[in-house]
Amino acid sequence: MTLMDEARRGRVPPVVEAVAKREGLDPAKLSNLIASGTVVIPRNARREIEPMGVGELLNTKVNVNIGTSQALDDPEVEVEKALAAVESGADTIMDLSTGGDLTYLRRKILATAGVPVGTVPIYQAAVEKKLDSQGLFNALEEQAKDGVDFVTVHVGVNKNSLERLRKDPRVMGVVSRGGSITMKYIAETGEENPYYAEYDYLLEIAKEYELTLSLGDGLRPGCIEDASDRAKYMEFIVLGELVDRARVAGVQAMVEGPGHVPADEIETSVKAMKFLTKRAPLYLLGPLVTDVAPGYDHITAAMGGVIAGMAGADFLCATTPSEHLDLPTKEDVIEGTYVTRIAAHAADLTKPGVKEKARLWDLGMATARAELDWDGQFRAAINPARARQIRHRRGVDTETCTMCSELCAIRLAKEARELDNGRQGKPAG
């Protein structure tokens, strides 16, 4: 019986209890959300990890991608990146490897990361040049057996959605790696996408291993000009139908979204995705709010991430400064993780159900700032080491900082308050 089946029988399994405790939510309420499919807990039946939930009434989560490419395939470096991302607060890791020994790296990440791990099985099938139905399902099952907790499957890229793309051409076409592999397979063979055509079999495998499906946005827009077209929405209609079928089968499913979207279209896009998928947990890659900032795309993605989170996105995929340019370094991964966590937290400050808890964190920082309590500020900082390093980089350790020094507004205002209180006979403070 899957977690969803158990929740539907009114039970509260231990993993649900654990997530409820972590989120400060009533376990029975969380169990109902899992039963309805609006929250998922990605955890393979074979893995013993701290469970983590994604979806309604939960904090916005952050995924970090790592993985080799065919140009750079040092598995130890990728493991280091994964561990650095977890250390920096990533909630999940996705291994997107396409170079070297994929099985070795996947197993090593599963053994060391300690958080839910996701993969994209079509990459393995493509690398092994086994892109037929058997090769695709073998890759999926092998990864599920290894203990992978969630998989991206580009099931929405089918003949129908590609027809919409043909009739409404884009500047950048298809920019998803899995989407383009699937598109080429359909063009070469004339066959339907096997993951779509044999979706019931895919659900059987997912059910057996308690594998959470992340229904990939293979037709996500790759530039602002392509942001809101028919192909994208056609894919969401297909994904919505496939979410329904996953729920009937008792399989947890979330949905992935774009991509590159101008700021004023993000809310509509998120709400449409939520509507079409009956409030399935929404996992976004960005959205990047402009195309013109290579080197800063962790920032363009974070801007979009805040707006998307405010509109209902549940899960943000970290973007690094290397996006569109190079395989990220470990330092890029750390930077991308923190910047995406900031976006997730900024969204949480506005989200019903989580904003009260999120605001306590900011209140802790504000209280420490008002007292010029530097240790308190470091403790409340999202990246304490970075805050401490900048504060001390000139060797100065005065009560105020070097920005305004003797004209420190906080100190002057505090002194003014104390004088005022003294005149009125009130205690200082």
Ligand code: SF4
């Ligand atoms: S010196 Fe200026 S910037 Fe620094 S703590 Fe005081 S008010 Fe803030």
